[in-house]
Amino acid sequence: MLRDDLIGHFRHYAESIDAPVRTGADVTRIAPAEGGGFTVATTQGRWRARNVVLATGGYQTPKIPALSAQLPSHILQLHADSYRNPGQLPGGAVLIVGTGQSGGQIAEELLAVGRDIHLAVSTCPEAPRRYRGQDLLYWMMQLAQFGPDYGLNGLTVGQLPSPAARFACNPLVSGVDGGHDIHLRDLGRRGVRLHGHLEAADDGDLVFSDDLPERLGLVEAAFYQRMKPMFDSYIAATGMSAPEPEPPRKDDWLPSEPARLNLEAANITSVLWATGYRLDFSILDIPVLDEWNYPRHSRGVTEHPGLYAVGLPWLTGHGSSIVAGVGRDAEYIAQHIAGNIAGG
Structure with missing residues (x-):
């Protein structure tokens, strides 16, 4: 809709x-x-x-990490809430922090107009836009609206591992052009420089976590561990006709960016905080x-x-x-x- x-x-x-x-x-x-x-x-x-x-x-309220205050004053900083189009950003490279739906979609948009992009990867799960013949959101809405009628209540708040899990991000997908998948490794192949979690800004340097390979693995596995079993259970319980699930996507491509990056050397002139609310x-x-x-x-x-x-x-x-x-x-x-x- x-x-x-x-x-x-x-x-x-x-x-x-x-x-x-x-x-x-x-x-x-x-x-x-x-x-x-x-x-x-x-x-x-x-x-x-x-x-x-x-x-x-x-x-x-837009959430911006405290380390934003450690960035040089000449760096333009925008939260995704205020971003509208690439024309808002000065020339030079862009750092996008966060890989939820906003971060992924903004990265695609900037890549399409030829911008140089660095992307700090969060823990938002990748997911297929379509699963077993239907849009991902179709299954989410079916499960939320009708799942309880079949004894499928999904996860309840009491089953979460911690209170912080209430604020976990939504699956990384796009609604552009009718909806499509976004895969971080694909963005990397297309020229986006992938980094780990942004941990600090130190005297003009950005410091990222050095766990990017493990982080990418967790991001890619999350859908198959959490969402897929719920959707499959709903399909089985309702007796709906649906195609068999496709096997998990396999991709061994790995980025090779350093864990420490100098803003000036990388020509980064703007930072987009896709860090939620x-x-x-x-x-x-x-x-x-x-x-x-x-x-x-x-x-x-x-x-x-x-x-x-x-x-x-x-x-x-x-x-x-x-x-x-x-x-x-x-x-x-x-x-x-x-x-x-x-x-x-």
Whole structure:
């Protein structure tokens, strides 16, 4: 579904239930009100609410590593959130930090116009854009929306290895020209200089981890270890007709870039931080956040009465932050609110 189609879908749904949607009302503060409920300050005035649902998603504020302050002042730095096209960047080489969807797609775009690119590889998994006859997102949405009907709930938040895993990046794929795979080794063959994780900037030098071969192996194996078994289980459980899976892609090509790189010698004039986002609940004047800046909750019900959260990464499971999966969490929260209202 294209962007404008999705917006139209939301607009039509809001109109169909006559939802009292206020647009252009930026919330600046949420605080407890005397006598219960909340005071909500917005750019369109102050409101009183019995219940508040935090539904601002997981992509609130661009995340830029602290080491950005160690780069020379003449280096242009942009977060992927602010990047629009290659014309924003000065001449010279570009360092892209991060290989999630933004990092990979920007690398392809810059490569297509002949830019010299260095790419710091993260741990975002590669994945085939199409699997067993369908788009990758088709299987993800099927599993999130209908998987529970077949006892396939995917991973739940309680199965994650650590709280940090809630913020892991999405699979490295592209939606350009109908969607296609992005393989880091292919980018390397085409001239992109691959490096490990950017660890430090030291007196005009960039220092990368020296684990790039192992890192590439983990990135390539992740889909087959985590996502493929879930998709195959769903296909088997539903009895759907689907082509047999293709064998894993084998590629032994290895880059040979140094772990230490001088910015001037490499003619790097700009750095693009494709490093994702962090949660930002600075509008919330209620102490319900944990050390990860994530609301403390049980199935979206926070420890403060009347305050809820929905649409956050891994609120309850892998589908909590996508359109196809958020409905289950939202339904539970709506029932909880309705029960409180009915109970007075």
